[in-house]
Amino acid sequence: MKKIQLITALLAVSLGWLTSCVDLDITPTTIITSEDIYNENGIKAYMAGMYNHLPMEDFKYDVNSDGVGQGIGGGYFVGNGLSVWTFWSSTGEMVNRNNTGLALHRAGYWSGGFKIIRQANTLINNLPNYPELASRSKAWIAEAKFIRAYVYFQLAKRFGGLPKVFEAQVLDPNDESKLWVTRESHAGTYDFILKDLDEAIADMPDKSEAGRANKYVAAAFKSRVALHAATTARYGSEKFPDWEVDGVLLQGIPSGRANDYFKQAWDAAKLVENSTYYGLHRANANKADNYAEVWEKSDNNKESIWLRKFDFNMSVHSYNSMMCPPRMATEGGDRFNPTLDWIELFDGLPLDANGHFNAFDANGNYIVYDNCQQLWGNVEPRLKANILIPGNLYKGGMKLDLRAGIIKEAYDPAVDKFKKITVDDGAAESNLNSSSMWNKAAYPDKNPFRERTFLDWSTSASADQRDPYVRSDGVKIFKNGLDGPKINGTSGTNTISGFFGRKYLDISLPKSATVHQTSTQSWIEIRYAEVLLNRAEAAIELAQSGDATYNGANMLDDAFNCINDIRDRAGAKLLTSTAELSTDLAYTNWTNPGPKGQGGFVEAPNRALQIVRVERYKELAFESKIYWDLLRWFTYDTQIRQYRRRGLYSFMFSKGAVVDDNGIPDGKYIYDAKSCEEGSGRISFNVNNYYETIPSNELKNNPLLQKNRFQ
Template identity: 30%
Template sequence: MKMIKNIGLLLVVFFALSCGNVLDKQPLDKLQGENLFSNPEGVKLYMANLYYQLPIEDFTFFRQGFNWNTGDPNNGGFAPAMVTDEAVHTEFGDFIGNDDFQWWDQGYKLIRDTNILIDIIPTLDITDDERKALIGESSFIRAYAYFGLVKRYGGVPLITAVQKYEGDVEALKVPRSTEKETWDFVMKECDLAIANLAESWPGGERRATKWVAYALKSRAALHAASLAKYGDRSPLSGTAVDQKLVGLDKSAAAEFYKAAADAAEAIMNSGKFSLFRANPATPEDAANNYRLLFEDPNNAPEEVIFIKGYARPGSGTGHNYGIWYQPNQTANGWPHPGRMNPTLELMDIYESYDKPGVSAPIMTSEAGNDLTDYNGFNAAKQYKRFEGPNDIFKGKDARMWATMILPGTNWKGQKIVIQAGFIKPDGSPQIMGGEPYTVNGKTYYTYGAADRTQYSGFDTWGGNNTRTGVSFKKFLNEGVNVPPGWNQSTTDFADFRYAEILLNYAEAIVESGTGDKVKGAKALNDIRHRAGHKTDIPLTIENVIRERRVELAFENKRFWDLIRRREYHTTFNNTMRHSILPVLDLRATPAKYIFIRTNVARSNPSTFDYKQYYRYIPGIGANGLVQNPQY
């Protein structure tokens, strides 16, 4: 059986044993190694704690940090996608603040806890295989921790052993290493993990393996390579720059691209992994397969490399995607649904099957030249008319239909109604409000139905209805009726999967200009074939980035892609995000649908500042570190 690597089992152990007496006698940094690890349950508990702290950007990763499943209603499910061009929140229009996406104290706590383990490994009375496994696993965890730090802060203090306070605070202060030194350390730790971890665990334990470490190296190396190649797109200045605490020389790009490609290729050549249901017969099959991959990634062992598991509804091992992001009509009594609204920018990027290799923006008028007209309804415009509320999306990439709930499609046994208004027979619009309108004995409602429980779009009441024209589907399980309470969802999250590895490889090949371009093109097109495309497209950076956007949508990759490629400040420069409004046109008999491209209602333009490519370092007054530029 292909190996699925996840930590769900460990999290169950962690919470199940948290009230036990294995570790409650004295602080961890004072425990003797033999006392800690002589008890098998102690090993499980300690390792579960380390895995739980990993900076995995999953269903409980929000602006406030990781494992944020406490049910804070003020957070309202504001996911990282909502500060990118992927989505907006139903109510909030926030952008990136200085305090968002911080992970300093928590990162160094995980490093300290890992260093405790690393320091005592030589003292343990265990077999050589067991020792190698512990070395590999702890190296993987430390690599992941430093990756989480370096991509936020640049060069950071490299602490590789437990620090002990002996009366001199100054002796504990470690200066920042350069950003290059920090990325090199992540690579070194990944290599140590790869060298010591086995391909699987003897008892089938769901923990890091050699392949998981390769996946981490591929992702981290690609990030570093992009920074080196594109850092000059966002010039920064100051002491941190002068000391190379932030920034990489362009000359470093080649080595990191090679590391990313080599790590990805090791996985590709292993024969252990492949794409889930790689050759669908029809686009409809492709959409269903893609949806199933995320409903339960445990059913895709050939593709999934590392999973974070969620085990018990209503506990610290549940999450809230199922209640926050389902459409209003299926809220099941939950007062805050519909929060994730995919943008028109994302809809536009998907290909159509009849014109492969290019984005297929939503065309709303016969003129076809109004893609930048967001001024609302124009009576003089010759809008395309459609029989159904989702006909305008027909022929688009299957992954769009599996990622978004489109207007008029079925979800959990209901037709999801998303309508912004209607055009009266006299040509006057009634959009985003107004009273019911009756013509020829039939009554029409602005939002498509009379009762608020019967539609899922545009009404401002409760903040429960999409304001972009589509609702959210990816990761939601159509067959599960989620109870209306906190942390009721237990869908597992695929942290690393084979499709990302293929995309990492393709990007590293095309960006470096070296390596096997034929193999890189095949990696790109294999993913498209799984989405139902039959025509191969060339290996170009534009094609790779478009594939990343549609294949990895809402997997919390887009935020970091914009960061590492230094494209955030051009993507968001006094930028509005956009919606598409399905509107019933009563000028036609029978009535038909038209679609209007417009700015997201009740939103403001967003701008990304250069300094936000790095987070500020907290506690400068105490730790004496050099602060990042412009903070």
């Protein structure tokens, strides 16, 4: 055991030195020997070194760091930081007070990737030289090809075509040009990635220990890779002009290749279905609890296809402390505020014909809800499992206390009616404490909030230090709730959207234990729901482009079944027929031309593709998937253009409100949708960001390495 640990440690060091053809360094010969590696324990340690450095956007990913000293090359960070929320806040999924701009993935991941590729190449090339390992070599080589394919894909979706390096290169001091390699075409790059995955699928075992790949992990991943290639071929040239150098198409894939890639995606996803090991989690009859268990019980769950494990001895993270409500953490908190734009995608909330929140009666007055939970009573269970619900108990019995303000005691919820006070049109900034930003169509003379409500205008850093409103009967009520939402102009760390997210949180962990660098939840890199969505999307694309049937299956029927399987597990409304998967115009958002309806926030070429894309937004949010979806759909620059995030602001009538033993009140509520109080500035994605430029130092080191467009 000590030898394995030593080898693992040495590998961790060596991976920081081993390089690709690009930077021209060579492997130190004094770190590990072939005798250390080429035995069963040595191979396991060698594999562990590669897996530990795989570039995942997981709990350790930090878009704000270049990874120097602790990372695995520019673009990924595997130290003690966590800012993956910035990655999620650029797509409309969420926002927080510290990250209100548009954050892109960290640029520059190149040499770190080729270091891992070199490690994989070394194993692939050398294992056949050890006949005593022949009984295991085929599976190990296949696993190394999977790892190589995984890294190459992370590079391909950033840069396009890449150098194909399938040998562990050695520097000739008399001729360094032997290390120079030109780039393959964009399509050629995907082809050799998919070939690696095909060979991995053929030779890997059906099952593997947690954290390592197997045949079905490779198939699931292949469905992701092929789908990315297919949509790049279908949509890329329309948005980002193809980039050809010396006859090689480096950025852009011929559109005629799209259906071939869609078929590969469908086949790979279908293979996973045919296994007996993976499927949607359905162990709990309560659909909200069942959905939450996908993360809360991910280590023992058939939906988890591929995990990255964390534990106290080897690697911990800070997800719990950074992402939960600040009142429920000893340190950190407040980074996880889903947007109303995302919330509106789910069933069960009051929406208008355009798909936007609309809790008003027939006379245009706010609907009065009996308590803080009534609004959420009939929402899709999947949403209940994705957010923390006001009034519920979390973290050892702490009740979530959310409201923007209280309505003065003089106003009776049974008698007094209010028209909409703010403007919610996707464009207007509407701050509650503003003397100029309110709904002047309903209230032409003045902002009625000062007259009718108490907001918390204090600058106190914590909610429990703020001056409460004292009702005529002596009952004290916190104006802004203990958990927000935060109002513009005040300090504090509460939500700025009116919501706190739940996915991946350990809601049973007490506040005292919610501290940095103690979280051990596993990261789910691939789960079965994504595979079903990959398959549904590929099937719809095939059906719409001339392949109504494929491999004996009707493509629209197959997509219909995949989507309904996910919706049924989520407790969502089921599609009623394949007629809904039509080529009718997709719904559009706000003032954009075209039909309106729920889901118009998510752009798509037509209704069928919009349905599956909305399903991805709902199912895969906060999993580092939506960002790359927007890139491969080439809708990022139009969907996130002059985009202003929106939140939901609740107001409780102080009259009749009942306060519990902990001082938390509940009474009748009205709800107002509008732009976020903070983080409401417009953000836009630049069309030139669909691809990265090649790192300049790599261009210097390898004169054959062609530049990308715009560099």
